[in-house]
Amino acid sequence: LALALGVDLGGTNVRAAAVRLEDGSFAAARRELHADRSPGAVVLGVVRVAREAAAAAGLPAGTPLGVGVAAQCRGGRVLNAPNLAWRDVPFAALLAEAWGAPVRVANDLSAAALGEQRFGAARGVDDAALVFVGSGVGAGLILGGRLHEGAGGLAGELGHVKVGLRPGDPGRPCGCGQRGCLEAYAGGVNLAARLREDVAAGRAGGLAALVGGDLARLGAATVEEGCARGDADALALWDEVGELLGDAVANLATLLDPACIVLGGGVLLGSPRLEERVRRRAEARVLEATRPGLRFARAALGDGAGLVGAALLAGPP
Amino acid sequence: LALALGVDLGGTNVRAAAVRLEDGSFAAARRELHADRSPGAVVLGVVRVAREAAAAAGLPAGTPLGVGVAAQCRGGRVLNAPNLAWRDVPFAALLAEAWGAPVRVANDLSAAALGEQRFGAARGVDDAALVFVGSGVGAGLILGGRLHEGAGGLAGELGHVKVGLRPGDPGRPCGCGQRGCLEAYAGGVNLAARLREDVAAGRAGGLAALVGGDLARLGAATVEEGCARGDADALALWDEVGELLGDAVANLATLLDPACIVLGGGVLLGSPRLEERVRRRAEARVLEATRPGLRFARAALGDGAGLVGAALLAGPP
Numbered sequence: 001l002a003l004a005l006g007v008d009l010g011g012t013n014v015r016a017a018a019v020r021l022e023d024g025s026f027a028a029a030r031r032e033l034h035a036d037r038s039p040g041a042v043v044l045g046v047v048r049v050a051r052e053a054a055a056a057a058g059l060p061a062g063t064p065l066g067v068g069v070a071a072q073c074r075g076g077r078v079l080n081a082p083n084l085a086w087r088d089v090p091f092a093a094l095l096a097e098a099w100g101a102p103v104r105v106a107n108d109l110s111a112a113a114l115g116e117q118r119f120g121a122a123r124g125v126d127d128a129a130l131v132f133v134g135s136g137v138g139a140g141l142i143l144g145g146r147l148h149e150g151a152g153g154l155a156g157e158l159g160h161v162k163v164g165l166r167p168g169d170p171g172r173p174c175g176c177g178q179r180g181c182l183e184a185y186a187g188g189v190n191l192a193a194r195l196r197e198d199v200a201a202g203r204a205g206g207l208a209a210l211v212g213g214d215l216a217r218l219g220a221a222t223v224e225e226g227c228a229r230g231d232a233d234a235l236a237l238w239d240e241v242g243e244l245l246g247d248a249v250a251n252l253a254t255l256l257d258p259a260c261i262v263l264g265g266g267v268l269l270g271s272p273r274l275e276e277r278v279r280r281r282a283e284a285r286v287l288e289a290t291r292p293g294l295r296f297a298r299a300a301l302g303d304g305a306g307l308v309g310a311a312l313l314a315g316p317p
Numbered sequence: 318l319a320l321a322l323g324v325d326l327g328g329t330n331v332r333a334a335a336v337r338l339e340d341g342s343f344a345a346a347r348r349e350l351h352a353d354r355s356p357g358a359v360v361l362g363v364v365r366v367a368r369e370a371a372a373a374a375g376l377p378a379g380t381p382l383g384v385g386v387a388a389q390c391r392g393g394r395v396l397n398a399p400n401l402a403w404r405d406v407p408f409a410a411l412l413a414e415a416w417g418a419p420v421r422v423a424n425d426l427s428a429a430a431l432g433e434q435r436f437g438a439a440r441g442v443d444d445a446a447l448v449f450v451g452s453g454v455g456a457g458l459i460l461g462g463r464l465h466e467g468a469g470g471l472a473g474e475l476g477h478v479k480v481g482l483r484p485g486d487p488g489r490p491c492g493c494g495q496r497g498c499l500e501a502y503a504g505g506v507n508l509a510a511r512l513r514e515d516v517a518a519g520r521a522g523g524l525a526a527l528v529g530g531d532l533a534r535l536g537a538a539t540v541e542e543g544c545a546r547g548d549a550d551a552l553a554l555w556d557e558v559g560e561l562l563g564d565a566v567a568n569l570a571t572l573l574d575p576a577c578i579v580l581g582g583g584v585l586l587g588s589p590r591l592e593e594r595v596r597r598r599a600e601a602r603v604l605e606a607t608r609p610g611l612r613f614a615r616a617a618l619g620d621g622a623g624l625v626g627a628a629l630l631a632g633p634p
């Protein structure tokens with residue numbers, strides 16, 4: 001029975017599991033919260049949960065480790081992990097030293113795309129894109145049957161493609177330091193910020209009422225609920241965000257001609273009315289010749305996709 | 318001495334040459350104009366020039382043939398070749414039957430990207446995009462060291478990514494039947510049409526004067542010359558087209574993280590002021606982390622890139 005060891009490293013916790021390479025299944029993942037987000041402390045946390053997962057599955061010391069990180073990664077270095085507050089950390093080297101065996105690090109959406117392509121919604125497809133809209137926006141790309149990470153490991157940064165702006169509009173500022181990024185309009189964190197701005201400016205009163213005036217609760221779920229109730233502000237916002245995301249997805253598909261686009265992430269999967277707008281817009285705007293060969297699917301592996309994909313990165317021991 | 322046989326099939330003529338796989342050089346290509354653009358007649362023309370090229374190089378009958386076609390191609394079929402007026406022609410099968418040996422067909426920009434990556438401006442790079450702005454707009458993608466043609470052979474259709482539009486603007490109609498495609502704004506044929514529209518509407522008088530009122534001569538070269546003379550209409554048009562192309566190139570780079578973007582095509586290479594705007598805009602708008610690893614280069618193989626890449630498609634005999 002072939003098993004591989006995968007780790008999913010997020011901003012608040014780390015999970016590890018031994019994944020069956022036959023079907024992508026895994027026993028309950030070991031989880032640990034970061035008490036301390038410094039690289040040294042996180043490395044030790046990863047080693048602890050990975051050791052537990054390996055021991056539970058009977059995997060020997062020296063088993064290679066695959067790690068998906070919510071970060072921009074390049075050649076084993078974590079260039080920028082906003083939710084860990086890391087900049088240019090030689091993470092694969094640090095972890096391999098502590099773990100005592102080879103470590104492969106990749107962006108978490110790249111890992112999730114691998115998982116979905118091998119065992120999930122894009123099974124059997126050589127060209128697939130995972131489009132993820134959660135707190136942020138990103139993509140993982142499987143092209144020609146292989147993970148496409150780009151020359152510097154930065155491929156798939158769909159959240160930072162620039163949206164078309166009216167002349168004179170500098171675009172919303174993005175966490176990356178630039179303006180006009182898709183994520184600044186459509187990512188969950190920025191959506192919530194936009195709603196708070198609107199309410200503070202005296203707009204979107206119906207949405208403020210939905211959260212009883214508690215602005216901290218405003219978010220994608222509020223907009224989805226507002227749409228269900230026919231709230232005009234909510235409908236206008238989902239129309240706009242649906243167009244921006246749909247155009248970005250259409251352009252990705254026109255450029256890459258994937259057979260399957262997997263839609264994932266809490267914002268998209270939790271907002272059927274937004275998902276419907278994204279699909280409709282993307283289907284209307286993708287090159288016509290490309291459309292018949294393109295299928296949309298909802299992510300099938302849930303939040304296990306990254307863990308499974310990380311194990312695939314590591315490969316069999 | 319390893320040689321391979323490449324064919325470049327355009328809308329008005331076909332060229333063939335035996336290409337040295339060591340350095341991409343080839344003796345003068347054989348050329349034939351299409352007297353008749355029907356698939357049957359073109360197949361015979363391709364066989365004639367390919368036979369001449371093979372004979373001149375001492376290549377035997379049965380040598381595989383690679384063909385780059387200015388068309389959307391899928392699995393050996395030419396789905397849509399506007400300048401040949403073909404729709405869904407089983408071209409590889411027809412040609413292989415007449416040629417008597419295996420034939421591989423690909424989009425001409427895919428072939429040109431292969432040529433530039435092996436022997437030209439993107440030599441030594443595993444992830445490269447050729448961005449072509451000539452009569453139309455398109456791209457060829459080399460990802461992970463391999464040609465990326467997509468699930469249905471339609472990858473690289475950069476001319477049909479949609480540009481951001483102001484609310485209420487349906488976008489310019491494109492030859493593909495959709496609206497708002499990049500090519501409708503930035504392709505050479507559409508640029509000339511836009512200039513004629515402007516002049517007909519009483520605008521762009523300075524540009525009309527540059528061609529002595531002969532509207533058929535209006536085109537990218539007129540705009541470039543207008544910019545050199547400080548014509549305000551010309552400067553505004555290159556600013557707009559530079560932004561649209563630059564944003565599309567930036568978004569391609571943010572999504573794919575190539576090490577090299579090769580700029581090619583008559584409009585770009587013939588308009589240094591436009592090329593400069595495209596590079597500047599793309600560099601300003603690509604994800605910041607991606608920028609240091611990205612190099613821009615001008616296409617180095619001229620109009621031989623497609624022929625050389627077609628030979629690479631065929632591989633050694």
